[in-house]
Amino acid sequence: MRELVVLGTASQVPTRHRNHNGYLLRWDDEVILFDPGEGTQRQMLLAGLPVTPLKRICITHFHGDHSLGLPGILQRISLDRVPHPVTVHYPAGGQAFFDRLRHATSYWDNAEIVPGPVGAGFAVETSAGRLTALPLRHSIETYGYRLVEPDARRMLPELLARHGISGPAVGELQRTGRFGDVTLEQVSTVRTGQRFAFVMDTGLCDSVYALAEGVDMLVIESTFLAEDAAMAEQVGHLTAGQAAAVARASGVRKLVLTHFSQRYQDAERFLDEARKEFDGPIVIAEDLLRVPLPARRPAP
């Protein structure tokens, strides 16, 4: 099961229809919560999601709309006795903010929370693939995240049968790349890895393109419309058109726009502006929406 569950979509302040940010990526058994804003614990409840499967929390930056929900989530992880460690990634320069949110109130703290500060060259291997981060252009230290599943090989049963390979021989072939005269390439095909990027709170910069390059799903902030492009530039945010142009230039397969300013009443306008730049699937995020990852790209 690979999908994005949108928990909140509002920039700066929640509105009657949009909670503060919050995005849960379910990638088989790697379940990652991105940017838990205020109220994320309750949004997870409304989405029918327990905290127990959470393996990792990724925070782009310590503005409240991306992190005020962290204390509630961490305390819930303790209360529900999540039996495995949960790693939290956050900008290393925001250590003081993390320390405060980690111990915001008194509670029976019995969870294993592993701090994973992010700095230059950050990369970790997860069960979903390699997770990296790049610095963005915002008013405080901010990182975007990128998850890349390595390509693998898919065994083809009819070719295995034709070469008389079955049982333990299949395992040996997968481990060593060969069984007798038969090579792995003869009986398998490439299973292309999937890629995901999460880009919040930034003006346009090289990192935005590097994070988005060739991803199956790009979740990206789209705070403003073109009429406010000058302000967006000034405060370190993107317009819908800019975000969509990044998706086009980077070969993104599915574009998810979010982090909307409350100044606009009609969300259709974000779609209209994005559509002029990107002709692939565009999702204008709404709270509690579930967005499946597109099907795996065919083998080259």
Ligand SMILES: [Zn+2]
């Ligand atoms: Zn924000």
Ligand SMILES: [Zn+2]
């Ligand atoms: Zn911000």
